[in-house]
Amino acid sequence: MTAKIVIRNLNVNYQDGTESLRNINLDIEENAITVLFGPAGGGKSTLLRTLNRLNDLGDLETQSGQVIFNGVNILEPGIDVIELRRKIGMVFSRPVPLPLSIYQNISYPLEVAGVRSKTRLDEAVEKALRQAVLWDEVYDRLSDPAHALSGGQQQRLCIARVLALQPEVILLDEPTSALDPISTAKVEELLCEISREITVIIAPHNTQQAARIGDYAAFFLQGELIEYGVGKHIFTRPKDKRTQDYIEGRFG
Amino acid sequence: MLAAKQQNLTELVITRLIQLAGYLSILFVGLICIFLLKEGLPVLFEIPLVRFLQTTWYPIEGYYGILPLLTGSLIVTLGAILIALPLGLGTAIFISEVAPNWAKEILKPLVELLAGMPSVVLGFIGILVLSPYLRRLLDLPTGLTALTGSLLLGWVAIPTIVSVAEDALNNVPPSYRQAAWALGATQWQTIWGITLPAARSGVLTAVMLAVGRVIGETMAVMMVTGNAPYIPSLLKVFISPIRTMTATIASEMGEVAKGSTHYQTLFLIGIVLFLFSLIINIIAVTISSRRLKRSERLLS
Amino acid sequence: MGHSTILLTPRNKQRVGFAILAICTVVTVLPIIALGVYILVQGLPGISWEFITRMPSDGMRAGGILPAILGTFYLTLGTALFSIPPGIAAAIYLAEYAGDTRATRLIRIAMINLAGIPSVVYGLFGLGLFVLFLQFGTSILAASLTLSIMTLPVIISTAEEALRSVPVSFRVVSISLGASKWQTVWRIVLPQALPGVITGCILGLERAAGETAPILFTGAAFFLPRLPQSPFDPTMALPYHLFVISTQVPGMPVKIQYGTVLVLLVFVLSMNLIATVIRSRARARRQW
Numbered sequence: 029m030t031a032k033i034v035i036r037n038l039n040v041n042y043q044d045g046t047e048s049l050r051n052i053n054l055d056i057e058e059n060a061i062t063v064l065f066g067p068a069g070g071g072k073s074t075l076l077r078t079l080n081r082l083n084d085l086g087d088l089e090t091q092s093g094q095v096i097f098n099g100v101n102i103l104e105p106g107i108d109v110i111e112l113r114r115k116i117g118m119v120f121s122r123p124v125p126l127p128l129s130i131y132q133n134i135s136y137p138l139e140v141a142g143v144r145s146k147t148r149l150d151e152a153v154e155k156a157l158r159q160a161v162l163w164d165e166v167y168d169r170l171s172d173p174a175h176a177l178s179g180g181q182q183q184r185l186c187i188a189r190v191l192a193l194q195p196e197v198i199l200l201d202e203p204t205s206a207l208d209p210i211s212t213a214k215v216e217e218l219l220c221e222i223s224r225e226i227t228v229i230i231a232p233h234n235t236q237q238a239a240r241i242g243d244y245a246a247f248f249l250q251g252e253l254i255e256y257g258v259g260k261h262i263f264t265r266p267k268d269k270r271t272q273d274y275i276e277g278r279f280g
Numbered sequence: 281m282l283a284a285k286q287q288n289l290t291e292l293v294i295t296r297l298i299q300l301a302g303y304l305s306i307l308f309v310g311l312i313c314i315f316l317l318k319e320g321l322p323v324l325f326e327i328p329l330v331r332f333l334q335t336t337w338y339p340i341e342g343y344y345g346i347l348p349l350l351t352g353s354l355i356v357t358l359g360a361i362l363i364a365l366p367l368g369l370g371t372a373i374f375i376s377e378v379a380p381n382w383a384k385e386i387l388k389p390l391v392e393l394l395a396g397m398p399s400v401v402l403g404f405i406g407i408l409v410l411s412p413y414l415r416r417l418l419d420l421p422t423g424l425t426a427l428t429g430s431l432l433l434g435w436v437a438i439p440t441i442v443s444v445a446e447d448a449l450n451n452v453p454p455s456y457r458q459a460a461w462a463l464g465a466t467q468w469q470t471i472w473g474i475t476l477p478a479a480r481s482g483v484l485t486a487v488m489l490a491v492g493r494v495i496g497e498t499m500a501v502m503m504v505t506g507n508a509p510y511i512p513s514l515l516k517v518f519i520s521p522i523r524t525m526t527a528t529i530a531s532e533m534g535e536v537a538k539g540s541t542h543y544q545t546l547f548l549i550g551i552v553l554f555l556f557s558l559i560i561n562i563i564a565v566t567i568s569s570r571r572l573k574r575s576e577r578l579l580s
Numbered sequence: 581m582g583h584s585t586i587l588l589t590p591r592n593k594q595r596v597g598f599a600i601l602a603i604c605t606v607v608t609v610l611p612i613i614a615l616g617v618y619i620l621v622q623g624l625p626g627i628s629w630e631f632i633t634r635m636p637s638d639g640m641r642a643g644g645i646l647p648a649i650l651g652t653f654y655l656t657l658g659t660a661l662f663s664i665p666p667g668i669a670a671a672i673y674l675a676e677y678a679g680d681t682r683a684t685r686l687i688r689i690a691m692i693n694l695a696g697i698p699s700v701v702y703g704l705f706g707l708g709l710f711v712l713f714l715q716f717g718t719s720i721l722a723a724s725l726t727l728s729i730m731t732l733p734v735i736i737s738t739a740e741e742a743l744r745s746v747p748v749s750f751r752v753v754s755i756s757l758g759a760s761k762w763q764t765v766w767r768i769v770l771p772q773a774l775p776g777v778i779t780g781c782i783l784g785l786e787r788a789a790g791e792t793a794p795i796l797f798t799g800a801a802f803f804l805p806r807l808p809q810s811p812f813d814p815t816m817a818l819p820y821h822l823f824v825i826s827t828q829v830p831g832m833p834v835k836i837q838y839g840t841v842l843v844l845l846v847f848v849l850s851m852n853l854i855a856t857v858i859r860s861r862a863r864a865r866r867q868w
């Protein structure tokens with residue numbers, strides 16, 4: 029068991045008081061899928077946004093504790109957050125293709141990082157699209173605008189976009205909530221595939237998805253981490269009554 | 281690594297420049313203040329303030345009474361608002377509440393067209409068309425009067441009132457109107473009883489902005505109000521020629537010696553105009569922000 | 581229940597009311613159309629190739645108005661040069677970088693004030709600062725700088741609105757991919773906002789092209805024997821030219837006066853048309 033990210037005593041509060049986190053202690057396993065599940069408002073999104081410092085963009089009130097990644101506490105003020113975001117990528121619940129072509133969407137993060145060589149960009153774009161199982165559907169129209177793709181394709185594009193940076197961790201916040209079942213299945217399949225080399229942390233939008241793909245699972249309730257463990261164990265024999273009640277649908 | 285550092289440096293420089301640019305407005309307002317004061321204030325030390333508050337403006341012989349110019353501006357502004365407010369409000373209500381969509385598509389661009397007219401063109405039309413017409417119609421010795429100015433400027437100020445008032449009317453939530461209709465009110469009753477009062481602050485703002493526009497108008501008013509820096513008698517107040525503050529500056533600045541008392545007095549008039557526009561803008565901003573806060577309280 | 585109450589039903593009151601509103605609108609709008617037609621009819625006879633390309637003669641009473649057209653063109657160019665870059669930069673600051681602080685509110689109040697200052701006061705300011713203090717003299721440079729400061733609020737506010745209309749989600753996604761704020765603005769936000777920004781700039785320049793008072797004491801001249809040779813020369817300009825030939829030159833042929841009006845209006849309105857076309861084409865091709 030190697031921990032990719034170690035979270036200790038994490039407390040996060042927003043200015044409007046919503047979705048805060050209280051005293052979170054969690055180890056994220058490397059190269060596996062960790063699911064964060066629980067009812068709405070539990071703090072799952074907050075945790076994800078803390079991990080790539082995207083909270084800096086919003087109305088954060090307080091943030092304390094430690095998030096150790098590659099030996100460094102990434103919550104410290106002196107951290108190079110830009111470099112951090114290249115190593116910890118994020119996919120959002122609604123697909124947001126940038127107003128560029130399919131190719132440019134994937135090459136954008138690389139160009140921004142300073143990559144100029146056309147050959148390197150071409151290679152990276154193809155590799156990312158293949159990883160996201162999108163290459164066969166778009167290889168002949170890479171210069172078409174990205175927003176012309178279907179919803180499922182757009183979300184896989186967003187995943188490819190993140191993969192282009194070859195990150196060490198991918199965060200996904202309800203990535204399939206806007207997708208039909210077939211696209212959802214494709215995304216779940218590709219997540220299982222990439223989790224062999226990349227650490228995946230996902231907040232699925234229903235418990236069934238969590239049970240399907242979660243190697244490890246963490247149950248969040250109103251900002252607190254109630255229970256954490258191997259996915260199979262959590263969903264069949266949870267230790268905490270609250271976890272059991274939620275899984276059985278007694279509250280939602 | 282080096283590329284990253286270079287990128288950071290350019291980015292820092294660009295960000296600083298952008299921040300600097302953001303403060304430009306404050307810089308320029310300050311500069312305008314400073315230079316107006318620099319050129320105009322010294323005259324107050326040479327000539328006692330009382331002399332400026334007299335009723336004779338005849339700089340060649342040392343009479344610097346600003347009052348006729350002040351009243352000239354006020355008369356024309358009053359007349360213009362009396363014309364622009366009902367017409368502008370009526371047009372705004374018509375366009376936003378009554379007119380069908382196809383009519384809106386035609387009317388709005390037309391009104392915007394008027395808004396974009398250079399004032400010298402309007403003054404030109406005023407001299408060549410409006411003024412002779414009024415002279416014949418009212419049998420006056422001259423067509424260049426305060427009335428001509430008020431009519432012209434009133435018409436010019438209408439687009440200002442129309443666009444701001446129309447915005448305000450559109451911002452009234454549809455639920456207000458729907459509630460009134462559900463209670464059996466006609467559209468007319470709804471407009472006057474519900475929609476217009478709800479848009480009251482927007483309409484007030486529109487009036488203030490129109491006042492600002494009219495007081496600040498230079499070319500059109502200079503060309504059609506005659507060239508008479510005198511306070512007209514009360515009976516003939518509108519059919520007399522007058523002269524506004526703006527017209528005085530524009531017509532006399534070309535002939536004064538730099539640094540002379542006359543020159544400085546013209547700058548002093550400029551300071552008065554600047555203060556007028558400052559006050560009007562502050563009132564307009566206060567109206568719109570105060571209303572906003574109150575309606576937010578109501579909705580919560 | 582008498583005759584009067586039957587007539588004054590709410591329905592009838594509404595009919596009368598709407599009729600009054602319609603009359604207001606007609607009184608406002610009809611003169612605009614009438615004016616346009618009248619100017620066209622009176623001015624077209626004066627328009628010819630010579631009118632646009634020749635120098636004036638006989639004390640402006642004959643010949644062409646080339647120097648005035650050129651002068652307005654130079655002034656518009658100068659205004660664009662001095663007002664667009666700082667204007668867009670200021671808009672980027674307000675839309676992307678500024679927080680909701682007292683300083684930002686002060687900036688907005690200053691902008692509103694700047695927009696409301698009478699144009700003749702700008703002329704005084706230009707005289708005091710550019711012509712005299714900085715010793716540029718009565719010149720294209722001084723007039724352009726004066727017009728630029730006057731145009732600045734228009735450009736800043738329209739550009740800011742255009743930037744704000746770009747969806748926030750683009751910015752969030754860009755940042756999450758490791759881009760810096762400036763890279764996000766430069767590569768995504770600004771290109772998407774560009775049509776709106778350009779429209780705003782054109783509308784601001786259109787206003788500057790038609791203004792007379794700010795250039796009266798800062799750069800405009802009526803009778804110049806040659807075309808301006810440098811930015812430090814004074815110049816003729818369409819609005820000022822129109823002003824003088826309609827108030828101070830006796831015996832001015834009517835068709836030259838109306839011809840000048842027509843040229844000025846065409847200059848101004850074609851800018852308006854270009855701006856409108858850009859705006860509607862951009863709306864159709866939007867990618868969000």
